[in-house]
Amino acid sequence: MNTRALKPFFLWRHLNKLRWVTLSVVFAMLVLLPFVHVYQTYVAAHAYDLLSPEEQRLYDVMEGLTSPFTNDPAEDLDAIKGTTWSGTFFGLQLSDPLAALAQTAAARSLYWPFLLTALIPVVFTIVFGRFFCGWICPATFVYELNTNLAYWLRRAGLRTGQKRFNRKLKYLVLGIGLVLSVVTGSVMVAAIYPPAVIGREIYYVIALGGFGAGTVFYVMTLLFDLLVARRGFCRYLCPGGALYSLLGRYRPFRIRRIVENCNDCAKCNAICEFGLDPLRDNFGQECNNCSACIAICPTDALTFTISPKDQPYQGPGHLGRKYHRLQHQDRQVREEAA
C-alpha cells in the first residue's frame, strides 16, 4: 500500500493559525480605521493647539503610526475605508454579496456599478465556499471567542446551550429578509447581519461617540449562542451565511476525509463550529473551509481536495475499532463459507 499518497499536505493543519491571524487583522482594522478617521478630521481642521490633551495624544499616536506611509494624511488615508459590508481598498470597491442582493431587492432595480463591487467576493465564494464566515467575518472573531468562553464555562461546571435546530432555517431568514426589503423599501438584512452590525457599531462608538441600534442586537446574538445553541446565529439564522452556502454549494475547493487514516475519534465533529459531520463525509454546502477539523485531527485523516462534490460515506475509519470488528466478522463469514 502506498502510504505517501495518504498523507495530507503538511501545511494544511497549520491553516487554522493563519485563519486566526486573518480574523484578528480584519477585526483590528475595524477598530483602527475609526481612529484613523478621527485623526484625519484633526489634520483637516489644522487645529492641533485647540485639541484637548487626550485628543492630542491620539493625534500623536496616529501620526507616529501613519507618517511612514503617507505625506498628506487627510487625503492619503482615504485609501482604506469602510467595513466588510462595503469598503474601498486602494481604489478597489468591494461589497458584500448580500449587500448587493438586498439592495437590489429594496430598490427593485439593478444598479450595475454597485453589483460589480460584489463580483470578486462572489467569485471567491463560488470557488472557496462559505470562506467569508470562517476567515474574514469580524463577527466570527467574537463568536469564536464566545465559543471558547462557553467551553471554559462548561469546564467550570456551568451549563451552556447545546440545542440543535434545523440548519435550513437560515435560508428562510434570507428569503423573508429579501421579501421584507421589497415590501418596506429599506435594506432590512443590514440591521440583522452581524458583520455589518459590528462594523458600523465599532465606528459609531469610536468616531461618533455613541452606540447605534445594533449593539443590543449583537449582544443578544452572543447570549443566544452562549445560552441556547452553540454558534446558533451563524448556524441557524444568518442570512449572509445562507447566501454563501448557496453560492458555495459546488465549490471545487473542499475538505475530504481519508478513510484509511481515520480512527473514528469524532474530534472533527466536536470542533466543527457549524455542527457539520466530517466523520461521515458529510460536509455539505455549509462548510466554510475553516480547517479547524484538519488542525485537530490526531491521525492526519482530513485534507483539502479539488472536487465539486463530497464523497459518499466511505464507512468507518480503517484505524478504528468498528472497522476491525467488521473485518473480523467478514473473515469469519468467509471462513464459514469455505
Next chain:
Amino acid sequence: MQRRGFLRQLTLGSGLLAAGTLPYGLARLLAPAAKAEPHTHLRPPGALADDAAFVEACIGCGLCGEVCPPRCIVFHGREGGDQVNTPYINPEQKACILCNKCMEVCPTEALTETPLEKIDMGIAQIDRAACYPWVDRGICGACVSICPLGERAIGFELWNQYRPFVKQGCVGCGLCVEVCPEPSLPIRVVHRSHGTVAEHRV
C-alpha cells in the same frame, strides 16, 4: 386524520415563519420609528431627492461618514425606524463643508456626484423676529462671512448692511446654522419648498 396532519403542518409552517421573522422583528423593536425634526436631520449633499428612494438605495455601510473631514455625517440610531443606519447631518452640531467626498465614495449612488450649484440639502431660512441685526439688537454677519457660496447664496440687505437675507443659490449646507451666535438659532435649513426666498428679496 388528514386534517390533523394539515393542522400540524400549518402550525409548523407558521412557527417557522415566526422564527424566520424573529430577527427582523427584534431589530425593528430595537429601532422604533420616531419623528425626526427635518431641520436637524438633513440628508448629506447629493442625496437622491426622493427620501424613500434614498432609503431604498442606502445599504447602511457608513462609508460617507468615514470619509467626512468634519465628521458631520452621523447615522440614525435607535430612533431610526425604517431609516436606521442611514446618514444625516445635524447642522446645529456640525455642518457640511461641501467637499464632495461622501458622494465620491458612496457605492450605491444613494449620494450621487452632483455639481456644487445643483446640490439641494434644503435652503436656509432666517427668522427676522430673532436675528440680532433684524431686530436692531446689534451687528453680526457671521452667516454671510462663513458661507462657502458667498454672494450667490446669502447677502446683506441693500439699505442695512448688517441684515442678512438668503438667495436662491443657497444649497443648504448649514454652515450658517453652525456659526450663528444667537442661542435660539434664528437661521435654520428647511426644505426648499418651505423656503421664503422671494419674501427676503424685497
